[in-house]
Each structure stands twice: as C-alpha cells, then as structure tokens.
C-alpha cells in the first residue's frame with residue numbers, strides 16, 4: 001500500500017506523459033503512491049498522455065482538461081472530481097505560463113496579465129474551489145509549485161513570471177494561516193531547473209551528462225517531494241517553502257553573475 005492510498009489528487013498542468021515536465025512527474029509519483037489522480041492540462045489529448053501512462057502502469061487516473069486561469073472552469077473541474085470520486089484531498093498547482101518574455105520596457109500588458117492569470121490567479125481559483133471540500137473532510141494538502149525565480153530572478157521568464165511566482169509565496173502563507181485548523185496544509189516547492197522528457201530526448205548525451213551530475217531535477221524528483229507533502233505524515237508542515245536548487249545551487253545570488261548567465265542563454269534583458 002502506498003502512503004497516498006485512498007486519497008484523491010488533482011494536478012494542474014500535468015500533461016505530456018513521458019515527454020512532459022514537472023506536472024507529469026508529480027501526477028505519476030502521486031499515483032504510484034496510491035492516489036487516484038485527476039490529470040489537468042489545457043488540452044485533453046495532452047492530459048491523456050499522462051493519464052494513460054499512469055493507468056498502463058497500474059495506477060488510477062483520469063483526464064480533466066481545462067484552463068486554470070478561468071474561475072468558472074476551475075469551479076467546474078473541482079466539481080467534476082467531487083462528482084466522480086466524492087472527495088478531493090490533494091491539489092497541486094503546477095500549471096504555469098512558461099517561456100521567454102521580453103525585458104520590462106518591451107513587455108506588453110497582455111504578457112504581464114497572462115503570467116499573473118495562469119501562475120497566480122490560477123492557484124487562487126483552484127484552491128478556492130477545492131477548500132470547502134477539504135474543510136468538510138478535515139484533510140487537505142495544497143502544494144504550489146513556484147520557482148527559484150521567486151527568490152532571485154528568472155533566467156528564462158521575465159518580470160511577470162518572477163512576480164507571479166513571488167505572489168504565489170504570499171498566497172501559500174495566507175492559505176496556510178487560514179486553513180490550518182482544518183488539517184489543511186499549504187506549502188510551496190520551488191524548483192530551479194526541471195529536465196522535461198522532451199528536453200531530455202532533444203538534448204541527448206548532453207542531458208544524460210546533466211542527469212549524471214544530479215544537479216538538474218527530473219520530473220519525478222519534484223513528484224517525490226510532493227508525495228511526502230501530500231501524505232498524512234506531513235501534517236505538521238505548512239507554510240513551508242522547499243527550495244530545490246539543483247543546477248542553480250550556486251550563483252544567481254549575485255546579479256552580475258545572473259546577467260552574464262542570462263546573456264549567455266540568449267535572453268533579452270535590456271541594457
């Protein structure tokens with residue numbers, strides 16, 4: 001029996017299966033630990049890749065397509081988990097708007113608002129929908145996947161990404177304080193680099209060298225951390241921020257080093 005047997009989890013942005021990233025890894029590990037996992041992503045086929053991978057390996061999973069940045073869809077997704085399973089014990093807010101955005105002076109309103117909508121409002125809408133059900137059963141585990149960018153600065157994203165991930169730390173603390181009496185814990189996990197299945201396949205030997213140094217997280221590594229936080233044993237841990245520095249264990253604290261690294265990666269960081 002796994003440590004999550006009998007529990008129901010919803011993981012946002014968990015599509016892609018073998019080619020997916022952190023979300024898929026979290027869904028896989030929670031299922032391996034015995035949870036029934038609702039796999040959310042924007043598109044049904046993409047979510048299905050992970051749900052099928054889980055069921056093929058003997059776990060229990062189903063697809064939950066929808067956009068976390070839309071409050072109506074967030075409510076509907078939670079309602080559909082309740083209708084199907086009768087409960088929702090674990091919510092992992094992993095979905096994020098990833099990718100490069102320009103330096104601030106060239107960033108559009110739309111780019112800024114999209115980052116906030118998916119990375120910060122999404123976890124708020126999903127948590128707000130899930131909490132009444134968790135309160136009723138007096139069991140809840142909410143895990144917000146942030147980023148080391150929240151403590152430093154983003155090498156890949158930009159101001160919207162960094163600010164939304166920093167805001168997620170505030171949401172984590174506030175929810176932890178409000179819902180602790182109901183045996184609901186709320187924590188944040190801050191990865192630095194996650195080597196998705198797709199990137200690993202594309203990078204070939206270079207990726208294997210990185211994996212060998214154990215300095216870059218694989219999707220299931222993030223899943224292992226979430227599995228513990230989601231378990232009954234972790235009931236004393238709330239409002240915690242777990243940093244998973246991996247490849248960025250050193251550096252980045254120094255902004256001149258940050259700028260040199262960002263330029264090296266071809267990022268637009270202005271003058």
Ligand SMILES: NC(=O)c1ccc[n+]([C@@H]2O[C@H](COP(=O)([O-])OP(=O)(O)OC[C@H]3O[C@@H](n4cnc5c(N)ncnc54)[C@H](O)[C@@H]3O)[C@@H](O)[C@H]2O)c1
Nearest residue numbers: 013021022023042067068094095096145147191192193194
């Ligand atoms: N990849 C990294 O190196 C890295 C570094 C630090 C933090 N993180 C964080 O870790 C988490 C996982 O990142 P990942 O790169 O492994 O990506 P991932 O494979 O988990 O992909 C995120 C998923 O979110 C989905 N998504 C985007 N907008 C959505 C929406 N509105 N509604 C529902 N789903 C939506 C995407 O389709 C994608 O499948 C993210 O929160 C990310 O910000 C990643």
